Amino acid sequence: MPEYQTHPYDVLIIGAGGAGLRAAVEAAASGVKVGVVCKSLLGKAHTVMAEGGVAAALGNVDDRDNWKVHFSDTMRGGQYLNNWRMAELHAQEAPARVRELEAWGALFDRTTDGKILQRNFGGHRYPRLAHVGDRTGLEMIRTLQDHGIHSGMDVHMECTVLSLVMDSGRVAGAFGYDREKGHFILWPAKAVVLATGGIGRAFKVTSNSWEYTGDGHSLAYRAGAELLDMEFVQFHPTGMVWPMSVRGILVTEGVRGEGGVLRNSEGKRFMFDDIPDLYKAQTADSEEEGWRYTQGDKNARRPPELLTRDHVARCINREVKAGRGSPHGGVFLDIAWIKQHIPKAADHIKRKLPSMYHQFKQLADIDITAVPMEVGPTTHYMMGGVRVDGDTQMSTVPGLFAAGEVAAGLHGANRLGGNSLSDLLVFGKRAGEFAAKFANENPAGAIDDAQIQDTAKTALEPFDRGPAGENPYQIQYELQDNMQELVGIVRLESEMQLALEVVAGLKKRAVRAGIAGHRQYNNGWHTAMDLENLLTISEAITRAALMRKESRGAQFRDDYPEKSADWAKHNIIVRKGDTGEMVVEKRPTTPVRDDLQQIIGEFK
Amino acid sequence: MSNQAMFRIWRGDSSGGALQDYKTPVDEGMVVLDAIHRIQAEQAPDLAVRWNCKAGKCGSCSAEINGMPRLMCMTRLNQLNLDMPVIVEPMHAFPLIRDLVTDVSWNFEVKKTIKPFKPRSPDAADGTWRMQQEDVDRVQEFRKCIECFLCQDVCHVLREHHKHDEFIGPRYFVYAAALEMHPLDVEDRVKDLKDKHNLGYCNITTCCRQVCPESITITENAIIPLKERVVDQFFDPLKRFFRIL
Structure with a gap:
């Protein structure tokens, strides 16, 4: 009989990216005993990879923005398959969640009047993404981590959950192992929050690390929960394509937000050739208008490079298949060209996109301030996941909650860039709040040793x-x-x-x-x-x-x-x-x- | 570059171990972590290595490559002499778990001993603050830290003298500096830095700054200004005089 240790909690959170940590902070604040289990070390989850920013209608850069515009942008981006209640709550609550991070020590880039700066991103009508250069995710996870460690949660680092322990249809805890020793651990819990992120490792070219093997999706499915919209896998249009060993690593949409353009091997900006009807009225007619948009001209419309990710990825795919791709099977993403418009463009690019500069310089020997990048689509994000109640984030299994990428609904058929970081803040908080409430209102479930022994065996x-x-x-x-x-x-x-x-x-x-x-x-x-x-x-x-x-x-x-x-x-x-x-x-x-x-x- | 290269990798655990040789094909653009993964998939499935993002953003794959503390994911093979075996060892300043994986949990405990962020009252009625970009720049440099702990690994106070119980190391001086220089923070950590965290042990050899994969100017921008604050608060003769009065 395999042995195991036992660590009981009121609320157990599986995953310590943005959603898991935000849920943990919220649950701990309500006074319940909170445990966090994460597959890696604390602060290494994929939230650190998020680059462009967090979408919230703060209206700091363009005061025409408000939650209604954000809501309708999210619904349009998702082709109206979204859970509209989640899209509503998300747009309404994201500004407060972002401001809260500032109160916990986050340092976003600033406007000239000292407020949080916001940038343009695909599918967002106004500049909406609060950001820190191109390392917004790192700033967010570090803020949540540094705030969280003083809020009383226990963190079980480098532990993986193998199964949820069930008691007549409701969740009673989780069972797994620690990587260091390979010992089994039982975490009995009154409520469990899944915050395990995505599924990228099911595909060969992906921006995701080894951790993203669909654990939460699969755990929920096996526990009897419903999964929703599983066909919608987001292929981010711009991943690195060369060298082979870095194929798939993300190139932030922020490059296009700052004026970067896509060209094929003929030097043509092919994105102007195919603009969907749904977006015609909002898209620039000329290259000149597109440039003005990226530089903050409120009367200009966005360039077609900033159309939604699904569309841009397909256009790139089409160019490559038609033989108009770059030498290594992608297309060209050019930010260096802005030197035609901006004095000291190299310094400007390094300041706005420091990680991208660093990433290409170190991994591909390419100076993005001088030459174009080669990019192509990469498996990036899972819109589909555990079906949850929009208000509480509880799945169809009592006591089992889900937040962030593992949950489905907010993004519909396609997620807008920047809506993931805001998703995990808004719904991480809600999941933590309602999981704690569930734990307060329900007794602990019974632990069935046979299930545990079966998993261990x-x-x-x-x-x-x-x-x-x-x-x-x-x-x-x-x-x-x-x-x-x-x-x-x-x-x-x-x-x-x-x-x-x-x-x-x-x-x-x-x-x-x-x-x-x-x-x-x-x-x-x-x-x-x-x-x-x-x-x-x-x-x-x-x-x-x-x-x-x-x-x-x-x-x-x-x-x-x-x-x-x-x-x-x-x-x-x-x-x-x-x-x-x-x-x-x-x-x-x-x-x-x-x-x-x-x-x-x-x-x- | 498509040919074979030799990797001499540390295999073992806290009870002992040895360097073992693995020959593997290498292609253009590969980094050390790619070679480790190839060896793991084809020759040594139980080889222990810690990694995540593979893009220099998470700071998980810290190791010592030919004796230099580096991220395996950001060390390209064409920067190394492949005529010689590439030696890959775990970080030396932390207890070994297995193969290339060390127990870095001490770092997470140390962070808890530093007083957390405490903001001044909001500047505006809506509960928000106003900060200028130039006031934020300095702290943003420190907040680039990916917590790879390579600076801790190379710091002789930890690596050679094992002062883990008395000294928090460069990573946490950078962390403390980020808090102390945060435009909104009102907490005072200077006494702790002097008495509890023993900032004085650092004799500014700049080893930490030289290995930082994020190029944070650890010594000059974080540690020396903190040392100046300690001097200012505790050793300024004029202030001392006034204190006596």
């Missing part, structure tokens, strides 16, 4: 098979190739059917994974244990993408290239069926509340 099996078993890294690589090739930016029925067969084959191999060595900090073992989650969410993405027979937002079907009026009113739910099979359902969206519908009309 399965976890240790790779050691029994030893090095003779399947290599877990190879299974992961094959899955990544499969998803990249067959369920990527452009999707097709026949390819996705094939992808399902590949996933089924890999599932059989994953249960035969073997590993050498012992339990202490064994990366191979960790990789073997992550496989189940990766395979589960890969299947969910593929099945949902197959069902949605239309192209909308992040989902582009070559066999159904148009939007469908019917699918405009439907979400897709993925859940575990009674006999363990994956059930995929088409479900009508809830009609938008009248006053909100009016706002959408007003800011069309």
